[in-house]
Amino acid sequence: MAPATISTPHYLLDQAKRRLTPTPNTLPGMGAVEKRLREKKWDQFVFSQPPAGSGLKPIIGDSGLPILGHMIEIFRGGPDFILDLYHREGPVYFADSPALSAVMALGPDATQAVFSNRNKDYSQRAWDPVIGPFFEGGLMLLDFDEHMFHRRIMQDAFTRTRLTGYIPHIDSVASKVVANDWVADDPRFLIFPALKELTLDIASEVFMGHPAGTDKELVTTINNAFTTTTRAGNAIVRKPVPPLKWWRGIQARKTLEEYFNSRIAEKRRTESTDMFSVLCHSADEDGQTFTDDQIVSHMIFLMMAAHDTSTSTMTTMAYHLAANPEWQERLREESERIGDGPLDIEALEKLETYDLVINEALRMMTPLPFNFRQAVRDTDLLGYFIPAGTNVVTWPSINHRLPELWTEPEKFDPERFSEPRSEHKKHRYAFAPFGGGAHKCIGMVFGQLEIKTVMHRLLRQYRLELASPTYRPRYDYGGMPVPIDGMPIVLRPLR
Incomplete structure (x- = not known):
């Protein structure tokens, strides 16, 4: 051009x-x-x-x-x-x-x-000075043969069978939080931090194996550490100088390493449906598995990637559905057809209009631009x-x-x-929106199923309205786009 x-x-x-x-x-x-x-x-x-x-x-x-x-x-x-x-x-x-x-x-x-990248001219090393100290060893930061080796093993965590097992956990957390913890009829209710807390709670159960409502103090500590590491990449002073953001991110990474290292032995002894356990037992076709250090690095990166991108997409959806009530009603009518019963992958796949709205939200405000x-x-x-x-x-x-x-x-x-x-x-x-080539997002389908689950439960419970007819969000683009004011949305109960 x-x-x-x-x-x-x-x-x-x-x-x-x-x-x-x-x-x-x-x-x-x-x-x-x-x-x-x-x-x-x-x-x-x-x-x-x-x-x-x-x-x-x-x-x-x-x-x-x-x-x-x-x-x-x-x-x-x-x-x-x-x-x-x-x-x-x-x-x-x-x-x-x-x-x-x-x-x-x-x-x-x-x-x-x-x-x-047909001739393998480009590596992922440019990420190192941006997020390397916080997400070292994560799948996105690996290159070429090493990346493919790790991706082959990790793919086991995202098969249809595994995804089917995650959905009841996602649904149980989403149903409880949306119905009981969110504030109705309040023009000051901020959808972005509410969704961020919800996706972290979902990640705690689905990824780490912590049932919602248990070990609250520990889960809060871990979730805070994830938030700190995620935002540390936006630091202006990119040196570990206490108490600045870059230094805090490095300390948070240490907290996460200590947590996952303390639980690996237990996860290797028993099998369960959470992703931490899956990674501890996954192997490629030659029987090769992850080391403890590799599992820790992958868990830290996956937790960040899973909750931040979904939070961003659902926040954008909430705004545009509130601003375009005709589309909100179309989704609600589609949700009506599958009702309020427990969700499974087959039910979520029937929400085809949701796919259109999710894609449009990803297009208009791409989580990783x-x-x-x-x-x-x-x-x-x-x-x-x-x-x-x-x-x-x-x-x-x-x-x-x-x-x-x-x-x-x-x-x-x-x-x-x-x-x-x-x-x-x-x-x-x-x-x-999910990248491309060898590094296209491995959790793409998981994220779409999570978004459908949460938004289905939200639209079955509430009508979304703008806090004021003239409201337009403004964003901080220091990393993933974040609404500066937290995105006020009014939740009107349907029942």
Whole structure:
């Protein structure tokens, strides 16, 4: 896609007015920051000069603001800023940053080139400075043969038989919490923290084997440690300096390691349906199993991945169902057909309209909007020269908002995923909320079943309404997108 000249998008102007206009409490020079954000006057340079005669193109880049780079724009604008960058600079552009300097690989073709990784040019090592200290050894951070070895063993935890066994646990926790613990008719009820607590409770039972309501103090400690590790990757100061966020994340990781190590022997002695036990007994076709340390690392990563992505998706669904009551009624009518009895995988698979709404929520607010890779050798990306060691960041979330792929991409329209429209099929990576290639999310089906279970129970119990007719959520994009105000939603009891 050729670079295009467009006007400064409204979201940057609004941010400059709202957050960067000098006041008695702002830092000196913030007026200059606002001016540069408005005018986009960054000093560009050549990041990579291709070898003579290679026929490859050099990559152009910039350093953004002094010291801050583009952190303000990414944290506050997220995909909006990246989408604007794609339109202005094209599919391959270098952005210097104090957090992680990287080549931006933007658009569906660049996403496909990086995710397919046909020549194994890209490794997962770019994640190391972002979340490495907290999720070391997790499946997403492994490469090539080692990754495939671990994935083959772990696949046993996500077979249909295993998923069938998890659903009663998910349902029992969701039914209890939604019916008894959530606050009805309160415009101050915040759906995001409520869902986050619920998905952590589900993960505690399904992953760790703690029945809901037992070992409350221990479960609270472990859940708090997961929350701390997850948010530590957003730290500005990325050194273990007490009591700052990066240091707290490392301490939380130690807490999680101690917990899982203390229970491995017991889990290996007996078999149960929780995922911790499954990983302790899983083997590949050659009988190879995980070591204790590998199990600990996988449990820490899986717990994080399982609850954060589901929380984000359900929060987005709750907002759009409240804002679009006709879709809420369509889901409720579908839920009516399977009733209030215990759920199983066959019943959940009948909730086909839920699939459309889940996909649209994932498209509009992708839980993991970006993916990191690192070039292991000199290579090319869409004809641009990528030197060995270069960090490369894909943003599948901007593909989800391209008008050449999606009709009115800013509109909530789940029908776009149904036949005959099938807009998600216009390009192999038009829709990629779960990544792609060898690292496509292994827990994708589990997450969809969890979301269906929770939202089914929620819609059988309540009608969702916006706290006010004019309410629009605003997000912090420092990691996974998080609604800054917690997303107030009113729950009106149906009975």
